[in-house]
Amino acid sequence: MNITVHRPGELTAADRLAWTALQSKAHLNGSPELANPFLSPEFALAMGQARRGVHIAVVREDGEPVAFFPFQRTITGVGRAIGLGLSDCQGLVHRPGFTWDARELLRACGLAVWEFDHLTSGQEPFGAGASGTFPSPVIDLDQGYEAYLAQLHENHAKFIRRTLTKQRRLVRDHGTVRYVHDERDPEVLTTLMRWKSAQYRRTGRSDRFAHPWITQLVRRLFHTRSDSFAGILSVLYAADVPVAAHFGLRTERIIVNWFPAYDPSYAKYSPGLGLHLRMAEAAAADGIAHLDLGRGQKAYKDSLKTRELAVSEGWVALRHPVAFGHRARRAPLRALRNTVVSRPELFAPADKLLKRMGKIRSLGRE
Structure with a gap:
């Protein structure tokens, strides 16, 4: 397995076509979630123009591309899913039956840690680092x-x-x-x-x-x-x-x-x-085939949905000081947020307070 890392604009036309082909055939290969637009080369290219540190790892076997892994990286080696906080689907796009070692991939990408918050299903090498799994409603059409x-x-x-x-x-x-x-x-x-x-x-x-x-x-x-x-x-x-x-x-x-x-x-x-x-x-x-409503508790999503997908959040990390430091900073905030969101007796007053603050802020702009 050969892994090379590129900036989005460095991808060859052949690689982009191969990536798109993997997505186009994903539903035929039992992995329809890989066709999500947030996993597309076009989204990675747009992110590369909007933000620094966007890279794409291309995995080849016998010279042919078999997987594409878009990510963002800081100079210290902290990695994040591309568009973390904006994208509702994250992971590695791959051919049927492809398996990978998550830590080997991180090392090849120069990452001490890779953080995700909407990891799609079928990503078992990354899923081992998940700290929680959440419903993401969809409309089947x-x-x-x-x-x-x-x-x-x-x-x-x-x-x-x-x-x-x-x-x-x-x-x-x-x-x-x-x-x-x-x-x-x-x-x-x-x-x-x-x-x-x-x-x-x-x-x-x-x-x-x-x-x-x-x-x-x-x-x-x-x-x-x-x-x-x-x-x-x-x-x-x-x-x-x-x-x-x-x-x-x-x-x-x-x-x-x-x-x-x-x-x-x-x-x-x-x-x-x-x-x-x-x-x-x-x-x-x-x-x-379906309209993905995205992770998040909303009454309108519950009314419109036909079923739910599962997405995960967490980290994959090497034994590295940068990874330990990053998790130490991020884990408590995530745990607190998820606790509040998952418990109605906490979420209702927190949401009410946010709306009250928003009203005050909006009045201040008038």
């Missing part, structure tokens, strides 16, 4: 939208009736409602990011779009398009005014739910839920 809608009626009848009623009320109150699955107007993307920033502040969360590199990354991915990958902006309009939008990424079979938001002045119509139903309908018609 491979049987078509009508089958999905029938399942919603069966499992969440009250929810789907209420949502569809609100959509009819939106039409009655505001006239024509239309949905654009793949909107190409960059001004609408700007509107979405403005809504999302306001939502982060309103709920007391850290505003991701306050970081210029994230805004630049999203814009770059919006303009990235190929047969196997695209940034996709989906928009719900009422009387030609955008009321809800979502920007995510897609491969041939998967769309990832990344940045959904809506205009709060239309909140009584639940435009975000209406948007997700339109997205599911259009995605099914486009041959998408």
